[in-house]
Amino acid sequence: MTDQFLRSRRPGRAAAGSKASRHGEWVIHVILAVSAVVMVAPFVWQLLTIFKSNREASQMPPTFLPEDPTTGAFATFFGSVPFWAQLTVSVAALVLRVIGQLAVAALAGYAFARLRFPGRKLLFGLFIAMLMVPSQLFLIGQFEIIRDLGMLDTIPALAIPGMFSAFGIFLMRQAFMSIPSGFEEAARLDGAGPLRTFWYIMLPMARPTMAALAVLTSLYSWNDLLWPLIVTPRGDRRPITVGLAGLQGQFGTDYPTLMAGALVASLPLILIFLALQRQFFSGIASSGLKG
Amino acid sequence: MTTTIPSPPLRQRKRRGGGLLPSPGWGYLMIAPALIGLVALYVWPFLTTFGKSFMDVPAFGPATFTGFDNYTELLGDGRFWQALRNSALYTAILLLGLPVAIVLAALIEQVGRGRAFYRVLFFLPVVTLPVAVSMVWRFIYNGDFGLLNYVLSLVGVPGQYWVADATFTIYAVGAVGIWMSLGINLIILGAGLQSIPQDLYEASSLDGAGRVRQFFRITLPLLSPSVFLVTVLTVISALQMFDLIFVMLRSVNNTALADSKTIVYLFYEKAFVEFDQGYGAAIAIVLLMVIMAATLVQFRLQRRWVFYD
Numbered sequence: 197m198t199d200q201f202l203r204s205r206r207p208g209r210a211a212a213g214s215k216a217s218r219h220g221e222w223v224i225h226v227i228l229a230v231s232a233v234v235m236v237a238p239f240v241w242q243l244l245t246i247f248k249s250n251r252e253a254s255q256m257p258p259t260f261l262p263e264d265p266t267t268g269a270f271a272t273f274f275g276s277v278p279f280w281a282q283l284t285v286s287v288a289a290l291v292l293r294v295i296g297q298l299a300v301a302a303l304a305g306y307a308f309a310r311l312r313f314p315g316r317k318l319l320f321g322l323f324i325a326m327l328m329v330p331s332q333l334f335l336i337g338q339f340e341i342i343r344d345l346g347m348l349d350t351i352p353a354l355a356i357p358g359m360f361s362a363f364g365i366f367l368m369r370q371a372f373m374s375i376p377s378g379f380e381e382a383a384r385l386d387g388a389g390p391l392r393t394f395w396y397i398m399l400p401m402a403r404p405t406m407a408a409l410a411v412l413t414s415l416y417s418w419n420d421l422l423w424p425l426i427v428t429p430r431g432d433r434r435p436i437t438v439g440l441a442g443l444q445g446q447f448g449t450d451y452p453t454l455m456a457g458a459l460v461a462s463l464p465l466i467l468i469f470l471a472l473q474r475q476f477f478s479g480i481a482s483s484g485l486k487g
Numbered sequence: 488m489t490t491t492i493p494s495p496p497l498r499q500r501k502r503r504g505g506g507l508l509p510s511p512g513w514g515y516l517m518i519a520p521a522l523i524g525l526v527a528l529y530v531w532p533f534l535t536t537f538g539k540s541f542m543d544v545p546a547f548g549p550a551t552f553t554g555f556d557n558y559t560e561l562l563g564d565g566r567f568w569q570a571l572r573n574s575a576l577y578t579a580i581l582l583l584g585l586p587v588a589i590v591l592a593a594l595i596e597q598v599g600r601g602r603a604f605y606r607v608l609f610f611l612p613v614v615t616l617p618v619a620v621s622m623v624w625r626f627i628y629n630g631d632f633g634l635l636n637y638v639l640s641l642v643g644v645p646g647q648y649w650v651a652d653a654t655f656t657i658y659a660v661g662a663v664g665i666w667m668s669l670g671i672n673l674i675i676l677g678a679g680l681q682s683i684p685q686d687l688y689e690a691s692s693l694d695g696a697g698r699v700r701q702f703f704r705i706t707l708p709l710l711s712p713s714v715f716l717v718t719v720l721t722v723i724s725a726l727q728m729f730d731l732i733f734v735m736l737r738s739v740n741n742t743a744l745a746d747s748k749t750i751v752y753l754f755y756e757k758a759f760v761e762f763d764q765g766y767g768a769a770i771a772i773v774l775l776m777v778i779m780a781a782t783l784v785q786f787r788l789q790r791r792w793v794f795y796d
Contacts (some may be wrong), residue, residue: 199570202683214778221597221598221599224594224597225598225601228591228594228595228598228601228605231591231609232605232608232609234621234629235608235609235611235612235666235669236611237622238620238627238666239611239623240625241617241626241627241634242623242626245626245720253632254631254632255632256631256636256637257637257640258632258634258637277597287523299520300520300524301519302519303517303518303521304517304518304520304521304522305518306517307513307514307515307518308518311510311511311513311514311517312510312514313510313511313514313719314511319518322525322530323521326525326529326530326533328499328779329529329533329775330723330726330727330771330774330778331727332727332751332771332774333533333536333771333772333774333775334528334529334532334533334536334540334753335532335536335758335759335771336532336535336536336758336764336767336768337528337531337532337533337534337535337536337772338528338532339759340532340535341527341528341531341532343623356524356528357528357611357654359524359765360521360524360525360528360529362525365521390510390513391513394517396762398717404507415613415614418616419616419617419618421617421618421729421733422729422730422751422755425755425759426759435638436616437616437617437618438621439735440616440618440619441618441734443622444622444625444737444738445738448738449629451626451629454622454626455622455623455626457619458616458618458619458620458623459619460621461616461618461619462614462615462616462619465614465615465616466611466615468614468769469610469611469614471612473603473606473607474525475609476614477606477610477674479680480613480671480674480675481674481675481677
């Protein structure tokens with residue numbers, strides 16, 4: 197269903213109609229366009245502000261276009277924030293989390309979907325139960341474990357808890373369950389063991405789901421604030437979210453600089469989204485889970 | 488591709504594991520990483536939180552068992568009730584945004600060309616860092632030179648200190664919450680809309696039903712399972728809101744923050760700033776109970792308004 201939703205080339209309901217409904221479509225476009233303007237207005241305002249001076253950005257009434265466009269905000273931002281260090285931390289944590297998540301979820305998802313072993317249903321039930329508990333319930337214990345392992349202020353500390361998501365296992369299990377069992381039987385007749393079958397036959401067929409899971413995990417990883425805030429007390433291994441939140445204390449109401457930082461920190465994920473829209477949409481549609 | 492909105496495939500369930508490989512060794516081996524992580528980082532921390540909620544845990548030194556003390560303290564704490572009210576209000580505001588999402592989803596569905604364009608556009612806030620988004624909105628909400636007050640002044644409405652006056656903070660943050668989650672809701676509702684059979688519309692057109700009538704008689708009832716899903720997810724995530732408050736309200740001299748904390752913000756502050764983990768744990772357990780209760784009530788109520796065929 198999701199895939200059909202994403203690929204759908206079917207014409208809009210109005211397009212097939214008469215002249216009267218063409219008129220209707222015009223009204224619809226106006227409503228949508230107005231909503232779209234409201235949706236992007238904050239982004240436009242952000243972009244315009246970046247090129248203003250701090251004085252111009254904080255005057256009333258505000259100017260629309262920058263009077264004297266300047267890129268000073270970027271210079272201030274890059275000059276005073278360890279941006280590249282923070283970016284490296286964010287990227288490294290993201291990569292680690294995505295790889296770990298895919299490996300863990302694919303293996304367990306396959307076992308739950310295709311292998312029979314005592315306690316299978318009970319264990320799967322346990323995973324699903326954890327899915328329903330809000331993440332704050334785990335934070336205190338997770339923090340203690342990370343601290344006791346001496347891993348505070350490290351990149352693995354940022355990534356590890358997120359690797360084990362019941363949601364990922366659930367998603368992969370659904371994917372494997374829908375692959376016809378004939379493929380496995382054929383592989384088995386050819387003498388392939390479970391691991392070979394898993395790696396060479398099943399995993400490639402589950403690739404679309406893995407891609408969707410990977411982009412969703414990236415989104416959560418990149419955007420997460422509370423957990424990084426907790427496990428980076430010293431502050432020299434902070435990801436971009438924490439760094440950006442701290443920027444406000446540093447620059448107070450220097451809005452052009454703040455807006456420039458906000459743009460630069462958001463841009464990587466926005467670009468990934470524009471390149472991989474379909475995976476994002478199918479991930480969201482299949483999960484419904486919100487970051 | 489196989490991803491659908493989660494629903495257990497009935498046929499496979501009936502077969503009771505038929506066609507599965509009987510392979511206990513591989514089975515345990517393959518779930519081992521997941522199981523170790525789950526137990527160490529989820530089950531155990533959960534039990535820790537539960538246990539600590541009955542203890543007094545000083546920042547240094549041993550914890551002592553204090554029974555329900557944390558909970559009684561919590562129930563008598565005005566700040567806790569304030570936080571609960573704020574979270575409830577924020578959740579209610581986000582639910583008010585759902586009709587907008589439903590109408591927009593239906594309108595996007597009507598469009599032939601440009602559908603993909605709108606989807607991407609409405610989704611942009613979802614993929615933008617919440618911290619970044621909060622900073623932009625904080626600027627727009629600024630009481631002295633914010634864009635919102637300027638626009639309001641054009642139509643003669645007096646400006647306000649939206650994120651510095653506790654009368655308005657939750658509403659201001661709630662509006663951002665609606666704006667941020669609209670893209671996700673549109674995708675889920677869009678998938679629901681696509682599954683409504685087209686011929687229902689054609690048949691009712693022949694009977695002379697107009698668009699508006701079709702929306703209320705066909706679209707809304709048949710979309711109700713998706714609306715239910717979105718409602719449940721919205722309530723669960725809204726009750727856990729943290730980062731918008733953290734970025735938009737926190738500053739040295741913002742006195743409005745004290746009256747605008749949400750449950751999770753209070754939890755963060757108690758457990759990780761003041762390091763009163765026993766009290767923090769009790770807040771987390773109460774949050775779990777609130778979310779479970781809210782979800783349960785919705786599942787009870789769904790019989791009245793959700794149509795399954």
